[in-house]
Amino acid sequence: AAKHTDAGFLFYDPKTDPHTQQRLQLSSDLRHALERNEFVLYYQPQINIHSGRIIAVEALIRWNHPEHGMIFPDQFIPFAESTGLIGPITEWVLRTAIAQCKTWQMTGMEMRIAINVTARSFQDPLLVDKLESLLYGGGNRLPPERIEIEITENILMVDIEHGAKAIRRLRDLGVSVAIDDFGTGYSSLAYLKKLPIHTLKIDKSFVMNMTEDDNDAVIVRSTIDLAHNLGYLVVAEGVETRDALDLLAVLGCDLAQGYHISHPLPEDELILWVKNSAW
Ligand code: C2E
Ligand code: CA
Ligand code: CA
Ligand code: CA
Numbered sequence: 001a002a003k004h005t006d007a008g009f010l011f012y013d014p015k016t017d018p019h020t021q022q023r024l025q026l027s028s029d030l031r032h033a034l035e036r037n038e039f040v041l042y043y044q045p046q047i048n049i050h051s052g053r054i055i056a057v058e059a060l061i062r063w064n065h066p067e068h069g070m071i072f073p074d075q076f077i078p079f080a081e082s083t084g085l086i087g088p089i090t091e092w093v094l095r096t097a098i099a100q101c102k103t104w105q106m107t108g109m110e111m112r113i114a115i116n117v118t119a120r121s122f123q124d125p126l127l128v129d130k131l132e133s134l135l136y137g138g139g140n141r142l143p144p145e146r147i148e149i150e151i152t153e154n155i156l157m158v159d160i161e162h163g164a165k166a167i168r169r170l171r172d173l174g175v176s177v178a179i180d181d182f183g184t185g186y187s188s189l190a191y192l193k194k195l196p197i198h199t200l201k202i203d204k205s206f207v208m209n210m211t212e213d214d215n216d217a218v219i220v221r222s223t224i225d226l227a228h229n230l231g232y233l234v235v236a237e238g239v240e241t242r243d244a245l246d247l248l249a250v251l252g253c254d255l256a257q258g259y260h261i262s263h264p265l266p267e268d269e270l271i272l273w274v275k276n277s278a279w
Contacts, residue, residue, distance in 0.1 A: 027083065029065065030076055034088055038064050041096050042264035045273065046114070046235055046257040049249045054274060056112035056148065058257065059097040060264045061089070081118045090121040091130065098134045100267060102142050109274060114148040114178060119155045123162065128169045135173075144174030148199060151177065153185035156195070164195055171196045178235070183219060193230045200227045204238020204258070211243045221251050228252065 033039060043057040063071040080086040093115060101113045121127065135142045149170060156163035156179075167177050176198030179187075184203045192200075202223050210216040220236065227234045236248050239258030248256055262273055 026076070027079070027085075030063075030080060030085055033063055033065075034092055036066075038066070039089070039092060039096075040064055040266065041093065041100070042266055043100075043113075043270045044257055044264040045262045045270070045277075046255045047261055049245065049253055049256050054111055054277075055255055056114055057270065058114040058150070058264075059093065059100075059116070061093055061116075077118065081120055084120075086118055086120050087124070090117055090124075094130060094134055098131075098142060098147070099138070101146055102138070102140055105142060105146070106140070109271075110146075112146050112148055114150050116150045116180070119151075119158060122149075122151050122155050122166060123159075127166070128173055131170075131175060132173055145176070147175045148178050149175060150180040150201070152180050153182060153187040153192070156192075157186050167195050167197065171198075183223060189223075189226050189230060197232060199233045199235055201235045201237050202253075207236045207238040207244060207248075207258070208240055211241065211247055217247070220248075220253075224251050224253050 040062050042060045042062055044060060045054045046056040046058065047053060048055050061073050061077070063076055065071050077086070080089055097113050097115050101111070104111060117127070131147065135144055135147070170177055178199035178201055179192065179197055180201050181203040182200050183206055200223070202220055206216045206219050210220050224234050233254050235255040235257060236253050237257045239245050239248065239256045239260050241260055245256055245260060262277070265273055
């Protein structure tokens, strides 16, 4: 059940694993992964398409498993979400990402950090309090504008009233909210416009093929225009080529994220990238 990805990592796919025993093993391993310090955050730059400057990074979790090697989040986050293990994992991500951002701030790197949360974590009534104590705790304070919480549109569709309330509480704290994977779920802009969202991330499935597929280009173009008319910042994810980046610039997209700019990087490599990059 382990195979190599193009990134050269080993990962473990419980879906193709015939042995329930191993699935149980994964679940018990996941329970201990936190105390064994096996999680690590990678950071992927988001650049301003027009100035070329790095504006933000998205924090992306990896699990450095002692036997299976690097495991990607799609292999354990859904499982963690369905079993309730997600709570402490989200707390670790928030704590680590915010501490990292405070360290960068001290060295003059004033990037925003985008953090993914699942439905369960977004619905946690204590999320805002936790964020607040992490931002203001531990001696130095991080401006809340430096944090963006990424949620998928489907999370909002589960319970619209609650979702709207949660977004307003985050906005009151000064933390912004991004709608991730936009275009793949069930919401519409007509409906999102009622919510105080800051950023819209156009899903990579549209961006990746937009220079070959006219339909995808039309979807990207219309999404950018509508989102701008509603006052959102627009991020294109899955920018894999120079041509895609050029087209996004023409279409007036604000930020770009993708392999053409940089893969997600561990923090030491990110620092080097920021110092040396031609972007
Ligand atoms: P996502 O939030 O949509 O993150 C973007 C995914 O696209 C990341 O995969 C990233 O590595 C990948 N990607 C970036 N640039 C490109 C590109 O140019 N082309 C292509 N094809 N892919 C690109 P990753 O890191 O494997 O994460 C997968 C998903 O796992 C994320 O999707 C997110 O939903 C979830 N996830 C990641 N980190 C966390 C976390 O800390 N907490 C939670 N709750 N979920 C997380
Ligand atoms: Ca995301
Ligand atoms: Ca996404
Ligand atoms: Ca996704």
